[in-house]
Amino acid sequence: MSDFEVIEENLAEFSNEAQRQSYLASFIAMSQKGFCSYDGEDGKYRLISRPKIALRYEALPEKIKCEIVPVPASER
Structure with a gap:
């Protein structure tokens, strides 16, 4: 997994690159x-940034799943 996008409109101003x-x-x-x-x-x-293809809860290892509580996302 490596493709991502930066949400430019949510960034502050920077003095240089x-x-x-x-x-x-x-x-x-x-x-x-x-x-x-x-x-x-x-x-x-x-x-600030997000993957172009999001990691799915179902794809997480069991040791990670047991540490988080999934929250349903609302439809827009």
């Missing part, structure tokens, strides 16, 4: 593993 890449590194790393990645630093969660 190095600063932008540094900020995005951890968000992208999570999205490359199949997870949506949010920034909640300002008290509001903003989607």
